[in-house]
Amino acid sequence: MNNFIKISHQKVLTIWLFMFFMLCSDISLSAKNMFQNPEMNQNFKEFTGIVIDSKTKETLAFATINVLDTNISTITNSDGEFLLKVPNAFVDNDMHISFLGYQSKIIPLSSLNGEDIHILLEESAMQLSEIKINAPKDAKSLVKAALDKKGEHNFTEETMLTAFYRETIKKRRRDASLSEAVVEIYRQPSTSSKGDKIKLIKARKSTDYSRLDTLAVKLQGGPYSAIYADIIKYPQFIFNEHTLEDYEFSFDKPTEINNRSVYVVKFKQRPEIMDPMHFGKLYIDAETFSLISAIYNLNVENKEKAAELFVKKKPNRVTVYPTEAAYRVDYRLKDNKWHYGYSNIQLTFKVNWKGRLFNSIYTLSSEMAVTDWSKVMNDDPSRRETLRPTVILSEEASGFSDPRFWGEYNIIEPEKSIESAIEKINKHLEKRQNNS
Structure with missing residues (x-):
């Protein structure tokens, strides 16, 4: 039986409380327990690029990219950029790109050089x-x-x-x-x-x-x-x-x-x-x-x-x-x-x-x-x-650590503003460590 039957709108929405944000007093910045980049053999290939509207040339945020015949996928960031890590066993598969309101596209991974990939999608209505x-x-x-x-x-x-x-x-x-x-x-x-x-x-x-x-x-x-x-x-x-x-x-x-x-x-x-x-x-x-x-x-x-x-x-x-x-x-x-x-x-x-x-x-x-x-x-x-x-x-x-920290795990490519913020924060952390 539905546990939410006969409760008010306020109570229904209040359930969201524990999943969102709260405000509290200041917490001091700590640079302890920094992750170290593990040494590992790279058993995958990286594909990086950008998804663009074929007519307007505007970037497409939240486009889905997946490797066909696998469960491997990722998403473009707000700048339309993506990073896809594909195990070597699947580098001959096809890559499928889709975006809401656009015609999807299939591209053989073997035809890509792995870097600076530009994918153009056509709008569909x-x-x-x-x-x-x-x-x-x-x-x-x-x-x-x-x-x-x-x-x-x-x-x-x-x-x-x-x-x-x-x-x-x-x-x-x-x-x-x-x-x-x-x-x-x-x-x-x-x-x-x-x-x-x-x-x-x-x-x-x-x-x-x-x-x-x-x-x-x-x-x-x-x-x-x-x-x-x-x-x-x-x-x-x-x-x-x-x-x-x-x-x-x-x-x-x-x-x-x-x-x-x-x-x-x-x-x-x-x-x-x-x-x-x-x-x-x-x-x-x-x-x-x-x-x-x-x-x-x-x-x-x-x-x-x-x-x-x-x-x-x-x-x-x-x-x-x-x-x-x-x-x-x-x-x-x-x-x-x-x-x-x-x-x-x-x-x-x-x-x-x-x-x-x-x-x-x-x-x-x-x-x-x-x-x-x-x-x-x-x-x-x-x-x-x-x-x-x-x-x-x-x-x-x-x-924080360098990008190789994630190894073969697929991640969402960070926005450039976030990358810049990480670089500044890392310099700040290094300065604090050197002065301590």
Whole structure:
């Protein structure tokens, strides 16, 4: 029975609390326990490049890149850049590139030199009449049909996903903190009452608390925040059988992904609903009615109520409220089923101190990309090995190291601004070590 039946909007949304951010007093910067780069034989080949719109020449962020006939994949960063590590056994396979609203492309890896790869994708659009007309009678019925496809989005048995997770903090436009991790997600099938588990494999961080004034901003929930953005497996955070009635749904212009016709459904809360709810677009496969992507925001017009959903702890003389809460989740097609593949969360907060003339604006971002998966053979991690759902990643990691730190693990290529911030922070850490 649904545990979320007959509870208010406020309580439904409050469940997000443990997966987001809290404010607390300052934490001193430490350069101890720096990770050392392990010596290892390179048994893989790296492919680096950029994905671009063929007409506008604009870069395409969040494009999916995977190696066909394998579970290996990655995602482009906000600059459209990617880094894909392919084991030597698969360097003769093809690379598949897809992006929402564009025609997908397949390229033999053997035809690429491994560096400075430019991939041009062509935009794809169609009229609603061009796609199948066996859809439910209205947009709301289509959304219900997509949510009912829960079993088709999940594996039928427990599966271990390997994923790369990153969370960043910016003060206005300046990078202040970066934490990264490779994790294993023990994904439970939809028929199981067990919750998903996450095991930390590798982690590192760089933080310059001098840029955070006397306030430290933390992401509570860490990697769990990313998997809870999966609205198919965890619909209770946005849509359940009661809150679904408080949304308005309408069709938008259809599109295409992976050369498949896609319905686009817009949704927003009804005008008489005063509690903060979500608005955005759902991308639903026209043939299977499976949700393949969702891009949405939380309505933060009511500052006080929106703040209650995120801020767990703060000094009394500080007022904190969100100005933006944006989410994205993408699913990937594998064996004719759509599975969770990527999620992105971006929160922007305004911080006002009593007695100060100017306020501070912080942007906190987290993203996770599934880079591989395999079936679990009765080797669940112990409770001691898994992360708590209330974990704060930056407290589980220590120090930073060179890019080879990750070895053969696939990661999301960092943005240039983040690379620059890491370089400056590393110099700061080295200076502190030399002076100590």
